[in-house]
Amino acid sequence: YRLVESLCIHNKAKDLYDILHGLCKAHIESNIRSLAGPAPVTGGKAEAGAATAMKENEMFLLRVQMLWEDHCKHMSIIQKIFLYMDRTYVLKTPSLMSLWVMGLALLRESLMATPKVLDHIVRSALDVIQFDRLRERKADKAVMSSVLTLLIELEIYPICFEGSFLDATHEFYREEGKRLAQSMEVPKYLEHIETRLREEKIRVNDYLADHTRRPLVEAVDQTLIASHVELLVNRGVNDLLSQNKTEDLKRMY
Numbered sequence: 001y002r003l004v005e006s007l008c009i010h011n012k013a014k015d016l017y018d019i020l021h022g023l024c025k026a027h028i029e030s031n032i033r034s035l036a037g038p039a040p041v042t043g044g045k046a047e048a049g050a051a052t053a054m055k056e057n058e059m060f061l062l063r064v065q066m067l068w069e070d071h072c073k074h075m076s077i078i079q080k081i082f083l084y085m086d087r088t089y090v091l092k093t094p095s096l097m098s099l100w101v102m103g104l105a106l107l108r109e110s111l112m113a114t115p116k117v118l119d120h121i122v123r124s125a126l127d128v129i130q131f132d133r134l135r136e137r138k139a140d141k142a143v144m145s146s147v148l149t150l151l152i153e154l155e156i157y158p159i160c161f162e163g164s165f166l167d168a169t170h171e172f173y174r175e176e177g178k179r180l181a182q183s184m185e186v187p188k189y190l191e192h193i194e195t196r197l198r199e200e201k202i203r204v205n206d207y208l209a210d211h212t213r214r215p216l217v218e219a220v221d222q223t224l225i226a227s228h229v230e231l232l233v234n235r236g237v238n239d240l241l242s243q244n245k246t247e248d249l250k251r252m253y
Helices: 002-009 013-036 045-050 053-081 083-090 099-112 115-133 141-153 157-183 186-206 210-242 246-252
Strands: none
Touching: 002 013, 002 083, 013 053, 013 083, 013 099, 013 115, 053 083, 053 099, 053 115, 053 141, 099 115, 115 141, 115 157, 115 186, 141 157, 141 186, 157 186, 157 210, 186 210, 186 246, 210 246
16 A cells, blocks of 8 residues: 555556556456356266256356456455555546446456357356246355346446346246146136245345346236236136135235
């Protein structure tokens, strides 16, 4: 810290900032490139050969989580060491970004310039959510939260993830609605809808951006309820009325 302060006092702040920017850029680009390579094998050959695509996705997202957490830790340390420069030279130079914002910008730039990695992140996250919805494998909330926080902080969540996520949601529940609205008893189907709505609201709380809540709930409403209203009423309302099942009628209403 004292060395940085001394360099800034002796008019070396610009050189210092430029060197730091270059080093951070090279380091971040190297980290992103490392994600494009194969994941390190942690077990024996038999274990590696038997690994499912889902397990590979989870391992990849874990690497993304580690990259993001390391980035935040390293930029926090840099911020403290170069605090004097950040609060004097950088603050007084409108064309420059603060060190924290610079780190985010470099990470965003590198990630956007490596579409293979970005696409892998999005596809892996969508697959994890798909398996969670199928109740075949629970999503790791900590990993998913970290990965999607990365996209949110880089301000690429809406354009790179949210649209694909909502499309996948529509497709998943459209198929589920077609199948279950016909095969399940109406009271059971209504309970199932309540469960799905509750699960998706929890998903938002656990790791999705808050502004995804409304279109997500609307997607479930449209595909599981609105698309099958006439069928549900025709199949269930008379039985519910005749049997005086007030809770089920309330749920249907």
